Amino acid sequence: MELTAILFYLFSILTVGAAAVMVFSRNIVHSAFALMFALVGVASLYVLLYADFLAATQLLVYVGGILILILFGVMLTTQGHNLNFKSVSVNLIPASILSVTAAGLLIFAFTTTAWAFIEPVERSETVYELGMLLMGDYILPFIIVGVLLLIAIIGAILMSTRLATTSDTTSSDLTE
Amino acid sequence: MEFSMVQWLAEPGLTHFLIVSAILFSLGLMAVLSKRNVIMVLMGVELILNSANINFIAFSRYTELSLDGHMIGLFVIIIAAAEAAVALAIVLNIYNRFNTINLDEINLLKG
Numbered sequence: 001m002e003l004t005a006i007l008f009y010l011f012s013i014l015t016v017g018a019a020a021v022m023v024f025s026r027n028i029v030h031s032a033f034a035l036m037f038a039l040v041g042v043a044s045l046y047v048l049l050y051a052d053f054l055a056a057t058q059l060l061v062y063v064g065g066i067l068i069l070i071l072f073g074v075m076l077t078t079q080g081h082n083l084n085f086k087s088v089s090v091n092l093i094p095a096s097i098l099s100v101t102a103a104g105l106l107i108f109a110f111t112t113t114a115w116a117f118i119e120p121v122e123r124s125e126t127v128y129e130l131g132m133l134l135m136g137d138y139i140l141p142f143i144i145v146g147v148l149l150l151i152a153i154i155g156a157i158l159m160s161t162r163l164a165t166t167s168d169t170t171s172s173d174l175t176e
Numbered sequence: 177m178e179f180s181m182v183q184w185l186a187e188p189g190l191t192h193f194l195i196v197s198a199i200l201f202s203l204g205l206m207a208v209l210s211k212r213n214v215i216m217v218l219m220g221v222e223l224i225l226n227s228a229n230i231n232f233i234a235f236s237r238y239t240e241l242s243l244d245g246h247m248i249g250l251f252v253i254i255i256a257a258a259e260a261a262v263a264l265a266i267v268l269n270i271y272n273r274f275n276t277i278n279l280d281e282i283n284l285l286k287g
Contacts (some may be wrong), residue, residue: 008188012196019203019223028213035219038200042226045193049237049250054229061253066222066260073215073264077271088212090280091189095209103202110194119215129243130250138247145254152258159265 008048015041026089032071039063050120053127193234200227214267214277218260225256 018037025031039062046055123129134142200223207220229249236245271277 002186005186008192012192016196016199016203019200022219022223023203023207023210028216031216031219035222037227038223042230045196045230046233049193049233050230051233051236051246051249054233054246054253057250057253061257062222062226062232064182065257069260069264070215070219070222073218073267076240076268077215077277088278089210090212092210095206099202099206100210102205104196106198106201111191115190116239118238118240125187126243126246130246133243133247141251145251149254149258152262153255156261156265159262159269 003046008045009094011041011048014038015045015147020123028074029071032067032074036063039067050123050126053130173175187270190234190238193230197227197230197234200224212279214270214279216261217279218267222256222260225252228252 015038018034018040018041022034022038025034039058043055043058043063046052046058183186204220204223204227208217211220213219215253229252232241232245232249232252235241236243236249267277270282274282
């Protein structure tokens with residue numbers, strides 16, 4: 001058994017185990033930290049697939065950005081003074097039936113399809129080629145996604161700051 | 177038969193990565209369906225996006241998709257960042273207005 005196989009099984013067990021802890025944990029802060037381990041495991045799977053730039057982006061954007069945002073969301077929306085961070089589960093039986101069925105169907109489809117394999121290209125790095133593609137074929141989606149990100153961030157800032165100035169009027173409207 | 181199964185397990189290829197992504201997808205679906213906390217649902221959505229991304233990157237290594245798959249994965253990560261920012265701003269607004277983030281209690285539009 002070569003090193004790649006051992007690393008693959010190690011990281012996939014880390015990813016799937018952390019994701020399972022995230023889903024089945026009753027404490028939402030534990031869920032957020034398990035999500036961090038799952039995202040790091042996905043980044044190391046990217047490294048195994050020779051996608052070094054995407055692995056770095058995954059670490060920076062997901063672990064460094066989105067996860068911090070989610071933790072802020074958890075902290076800012078805790079109810080009352082009892083800091084127990086509970087997350088209730090409902091519909092446990094239908095949800096598990098549906099997701100197990102989805103997993104079974106997907107695995108069946110993945111294992112029985114004859115994929116058009118090619119011999120894997122050994123790349124030492126992808127950053128140069130990705131940069132050429134981004135400034136060449138993908139220049140229009142790149143610009144559009146940049147504008148979209150700007151609009152989304154401005155919208156998020158507007159939505160979060162407006163509630164500080166008008167929260168008095170809205171709360172009095174709701175209580176009457 | 178026994179030997180070929182062991183050999184299949186010893187050489188991780190495209191199918192192995194696809195199976196990992198399928199398990200991640202079903203776990204994310206489970207979180208979205210069974211949790212009633214909005215933040216937990218958002219985390220489930222992030223898991224589903226990650227499983228789709230693993231598929232793209234695996235196909236880009238083992239089939240003719242090549243570096244185009246990396247580009248799609250990059251755009252998925254960017255869109256996920258924008259989605260998380262807007263969704264958390266909406267969740268904070270909901271919390272300030274209704275004082276809860278339980279999905280079953282936010283039912284103002286229910287007829």
